Amino acid sequence: MNWSFFHKLGSPKWFYDISGRWLPWVAIAAAALLAVGTVWGLFFAPMDYQQGNSFRIIYIHVPAAFVAQSCYVMLAVAGVVGLVWRMKLADVALKCAAPIGAWMTFVALITGSIWGKPTWGTYWEWDARLTSMLILLFLYFGIIALGQAISSRDTSAKATAVLAIVGVVNIPIIKYSVEWWNTLHQPATFKVTEKPAMPIEMWFPLLLMVLGFYALFTVSLLMRMRVETLRREGKTRWAREALEKLA
Structure with missing residues (x-):
């Protein structure tokens, strides 16, 4: 296995340079995916035969929930890398990703509550899925506060x-949680390894939105990490030169 890429991540200057090249392309991808997915999902996807038009909130709720959970896994990986290899950028990534993950979790909880009222008859129920997502939000808050x-x-x-x-x-x-306990929350409607449980004209815009949210997360994370990297490396020559270019 080629570990050169992994070792390059130990260089703040290399990260700053390479992320500057990636950022415009990822931003373009995020804008295109979110624009197409939103228009398709909200205006062209057929109405659900049970939930009517209220189901369309999944085009925000599901991607936000996906990113919220993936972001926390990334924090744990960054934590391991930081503790074991003492890599500076691991701590930068953890610090910069936590607020983004918290916002995504908050969006998932709010949209889930809005979806729950017409679907379940209540905005909130202390079932396993909702409670564990709320715990995730508190974990993000804990990391930020700590x-x-x-x-x-x-x-x-x-x-x-x-x-x-x-x-x-x-x-x-x-x-x-939806498999281990009796819960109001429906099983996953989006699985990578299985055939979609919904028609392709409803599922495909959801896929675009999921990819768009991940791209948006990447853009937000790279931008925050670049700023934090410059702040921490402000005394180095390359950081001063980068700040002069920005000025």
């Missing part, structure tokens, strides 16, 4: 990494 409460950068990085790793046990609970 990182801000500790003044020492090294101690803060270690503490947030440990919390991210411990909290990742909640992700399989979220995923399999």
